[in-house]
Amino acid sequence: MNGQQHDPCALAVQAHAGGSIGEMIIHAIQRFPERVAFVEADRSIDYAALGRRIGQALAALRSLGLRRGDCVMQLSGNRSEVFAVMAAAYLMGLRSVTLHALGGYEDHAYIVGDAEPSVFLAEAAHRERALALRAACPGVAHWFAHDACADLADFWALALSLEPAPLRSEARPEDIIRLAYTGGTTGRPKGVMLANRSVWMQAVLLMAARGMRAGMRVLCPTPISHGAGAMIVPTLASGGRIILQRGFDPDRFIDALQAQRAHAAFLVPTMIYRLLDHPRCAGADFSSLELLSYGAAPMAPARIREALARFGPVLAQSYGQSECPSNILHLTPEDHRRTDIDVLASAGMPYPGVTVALFDAEDRPVADGAVGELCVRSPLVMDGYWKQPELTRQTLRGGWLHTGDLARRDANGYYHLVDRRKDMLISGGFNVYPREVEDVIAQHPAVAAVAVIGVPDERWGEAVKAVVVRHPGAQVEGEALRALVRQAKGAVCTPKTVDFVDALPLTPLGKPDKKQLRAHYWQGQARAIH
Numbered sequence: 061m062n063g064q065q066h067d068p069c070a071l072a073v074q075a076h077a078g079g080s081i082g083e084m085i086i087h088a089i090q091r092f093p094e095r096v097a098f099v100e101a102d103r104s105i106d107y108a109a110l111g112r113r114i115g116q117a118l119a120a121l122r123s124l125g126l127r128r129g130d131c132v133m134q135l136s137g138n139r140s141e142v143f144a145v146m147a148a149a150y151l152m153g154l155r156s157v158t159l160h161a162l163g164g165y166e167d168h169a170y171i172v173g174d175a176e177p178s179v180f181l182a183e184a185a186h187r188e189r190a191l192a193l194r195a196a197c198p199g200v201a202h203w204f205a206h207d208a209c210a211d212l213a214d215f216w217a218l219a220l221s222l223e224p225a226p227l228r229s230e231a232r233p234e235d236i237i238r239l240a241y242t243g244g245t246t247g248r249p250k251g252v253m254l255a256n257r258s259v260w261m262q263a264v265l266l267m268a269a270r271g272m273r274a275g276m277r278v279l280c281p282t283p284i285s286h287g288a289g290a291m292i293v294p295t296l297a298s299g300g301r302i303i304l305q306r307g308f309d310p311d312r313f314i315d316a317l318q319a320q321r322a323h324a325a326f327l328v329p330t331m332i333y334r335l336l337d338h339p340r341c342a343g344a345d346f347s348s349l350e351l352l353s354y355g356a357a358p359m360a361p362a363r364i365r366e367a368l369a370r371f372g373p374v375l376a377q378s379y380g381q382s383e384c385p386s387n388i389l390h391l392t393p394e395d396h397r398r399t400d401i402d403v404l405a406s407a408g409m410p411y412p413g414v415t416v417a418l419f420d421a422e423d424r425p426v427a428d429g430a431v432g433e434l435c436v437r438s439p440l441v442m443d444g445y446w447k448q449p450e451l452t453r454q455t456l457r458g459g460w461l462h463t464g465d466l467a468r469r470d471a472n473g474y475y476h477l478v479d480r481r482k483d484m485l486i487s488g489g490f491n492v493y494p495r496e497v498e499d500v501i502a503q504h505p506a507v508a509a510v511a512v513i514g515v516p517d518e519r520w521g522e523a524v525k526a527v528v529v530r531h532p533g534a535q536v537e538g539e540a541l542r543a544l545v546r547q548a549k550g551a552v553c554t555p556k557t558v559d560f561v562d563a564l565p566l567t568p569l570g571k572p573d574k575k576q577l578r579a580h581y582w583q584g585q586a587r588a589i590h
Contacts, residue, residue, distance in 0.1 A: 081237070081259045081293060082151040082229035085114070088296040089227065097296060098140040099303045099320065105140055107296070113141070115224030117148035120215060123222060124202050126178055128153035128235065133177035133200075135159045135168070135186050138284050138304040141206050141216065143292055145181060150238075150259070153231035157239045157251075158285035161186065162568035165193075167249055171241050172197045174251060174447065184209040233257045239446055240286075240382040251446030252382040261439050265387045265411050266294040270376055271351055272324065274298040279322035281305035281313055281331070282570075287356055288326050290386050310338040318344065324351040328570035329359040333508060336366055337531065346371050351393070353378060355386070356571055360502030360510075361404040364396070373397050379407040379477065383442045383461055387411040388434075389475050405499055406474035407467070414438040416475065418467060423458055431478050431493075434467040435460040466493065483574065485514030485522045492524055492553050500548045501526055501541050506534035509564050511572045512555065515581040526555040527577060529563060 089111035097110045105113070121132065132149050134157070136142050142158065149156035157175050159168055172180070172193055182190035183206040191211060194203050204215035231237055238254040266272060278295045280302055282288040295302055303320050305312060308331045316322065327335070332354060335341055352371055355378040367375060377391040391408035410416045418432030419425060426432035441461045444452030455462050466478040478484075478493040485492050494512035501510045509529040514522030526541060538558030546554040565573040 077233050079260050079264075080150075080229050080231055080233065080256050081263060082147070082231055082256075084260065084263060084293050084297050085147050085150070086111075086227045086229065088293075088299070089114075092296075092299045095299055096301050098143075099301060100138075100140060110140065110144065111227060112224050113144040113219075114147045114151070115227055116216070116219035116222065117144050118151060118225035118227075119222035120219040121145075121148055121152065121154070121179065122225065123218070124179060126152065126154060128230065129155070131155040131157060131175050131177040131239070132179045132181070133157040133159065133172065133175060134181045134285070135161065135190060136181070136183040136206055136285070137161050137185065137306045138280065139183065139206065139306075140302075140304065142284060143289070145215075146289070150231060150256070151227065151229050153235040153237060153256075155236055155239050157241065158289070159241075160283060160285055160568045165189065167241075169193060169196050171249055171251070172200065174249075175239055175241075178202060179204065181206055181215050182209075182212065183207060187212065231256050233260075234443075236443060240385065242382055250448065250451070253443040253446055254385060255443050258385065258440050258442065261413065262290055262385050262387060263293045263297065265413065265440070266290060267297060269387070269390060269392075269411050270294075270353060270378065271393060272298060272300075273350075274300070276300040276323045276350070277303060277320055279303045279305070279313070279316055279320065279325040281308040282326055282328065287386065291324075291326055291353075308334070310335050311340065314338075314340055314344045317346065317349065321348040323348060324353065325349070326353045326355070328356040329354055329363070330509070330566060330570045330572075332359065332367055333363060336363065336370060337508065341370065349374050351376060355379060361402075361499060362503045362505075364404045368396060377408060381463060381465075383455070383463070384414070384436050384438060384440045387440060388414055388416065388436055388438075388463070395474075401472055403472075403474050406470070406476045408475065409473055410475075411438075414440065417460065418469060419460070419462075423460075429468060429470070431466050431468045433481060434463045434465045434475065434477070436463060437461070485524065487514065487517075487520045487522050487524055487552060494524075496549060497524065497526065497545055497553050497555065500545050501528065504536055504541060504544060506530050506536035507541070508534075509572075511564050511574060511577055513574055513578050513581070515557075515578075517556070520556070523556040524553065525581065526558045527564065528558055528560050530560060 089107045093108040095107055096104050097107045098105045132154050146156045179202045180200050181204045187209050205212035233256050235256050236253045237256050239251040241249040241251050272294055280288050352374045353376045373393050375396045376393055379389040380386040389407040395403050415437040417435050419435050464481050467475050469475050497512045498510050508531045511527045515525045517523035541558055542554050565576040567573045
């Protein structure tokens with residue numbers, strides 16, 4: 061101490077500042093150098109080679125002048141190079157932004173302008189989009205491609221020309237190392253600021269609570285630019301392998317699962333439905349599968365039971381949002397096996413380290429069993445919205461993350477998501493929660509998918525409408541589905557009309573796009589609510 065006095069509280073704060081996502085990555089590379097880290101089509105990369113690639117990315121980014129707090133942005137499908145650049149950003153304390161490859165140009169251009177990246181990397185498949193963005197966003201200093209590409213410099217040619225930098229984490233726990241932009245289905249995308257602390261805890265919780273054992277082979281067809289990317293570090297930290305696919309196709313998924321003897325996968329519900337409905341599903345070998353994790357949207361209880369019957373007791377559900385990434389509530393495989401109570405319609409119980417409360421419109425706790433806004437406290441919670449202090453104050457008011465989701469807690473401690481606050485409709489003066497109506501209709505064996513929305517109505521203000529996709533060859537009439545809801549939920553929740561369609565519109569993340577559905581029925585209206 062050299063005779064100096066030190067505040068014990070300040071020393072304790074320093075002693076508590078441990079743990080970073082970068083250190084998890086470094087330790088995995090050191091612990092498992094000869095194991096395969098990534099498999100991509102006809103190539104694979106081991107942990108040692110992955111470490112060299114991250115070191116090369118570090119050297120390249122530093123040579124371009126990037127420093128802590130700068131931003132690096134990527135537009136690419138699933139490939140290990142994307143993760144290598146993300147890892148380099150985490151180690152340097154940069155802000156990593158990964159655009160969804162299927163996102164629209166206007167959203168992409170807005171995000172580039174908002175996030176202010178110093179470096180933009182695309183892959184050749186997205187060359188035209190990258191060039192259009194470069195023309196529209198002159199403030200970005202450096203434009204690169206992940207591979208040889210006309211009119212864009214090759215990032216890895218630069219990286220390979222440099223000596224790999226040592227793998228060392230320079231990021232502080234409070235550094236914002238990820239800007240996760242929301243999907244933009246309502247208004248402009250918002251940049252969710254995730255600190256090193258949050259990204260690290262997300263990985264730890266996935267390891268601890270999602271049932272990811274050591275050495276798992278994880279099949280990943282969903283975009284690592286978004287939710288699936290959270291599975292990478294937990295898999296590597298336990299010596300596992302990530303099998304990357306570029307988009308979901310049931311045939312390719314089944315082929316890879318069987319060839320690689322994959323143990324785990326993360327899918328959104330619409331993908332699971334496609335898999336269950338595929339002709340090969342009945343005869344495919346799913347015996348290697350130990351964990352099928354699903355999220356991003358609710359899954360109909362009837363289809364959960366169908367999946368359990370086909371895949372076995374391997375399903376795990378996770379509910380979260382970008383503002384508290386991945387991990388708010390979860391249903392474990394054991395929860396899925398419970399027969400003493402019905403839990404399949406629920407979103408589960410809170411993850412360890414996550415505190416949940418339900419508040420009314422005045423931010424007061426609701427009575428047991430009542431519907432309230434689901435609010436969260438946890439080290440996971442975002443630091444706020446990038447460049448939006450007023451929205452940050454509103455969303456984090458009272459020291460709670462206000463999710464905008466309405467839920468109730470049952471007598472057994474399971475939380476049931478009723479709907480998004482913005483999705484609730486008012487019909488004849490009564491609140492109707494579309495999710496509850498969807499769950500009833502989805503129980504009918506002829507229904508493959510359903511979305512419930514409010515449409516303009518002179519008498520009711522908003523009339524309940526169900527938009528339904530039938531299973532191929534199945535038949536059901538609208539009146540039968542209306543009767544099902546009437547019996548289960550009563551007249552107020554019963555759809556006034558049922559439309560049958562070949563497919564529901566989906567967002568780039570595979571969620572039913574209710575904004576697009578509503579637009580069809582609200583054309584010509586002065587406002588989208590009555």
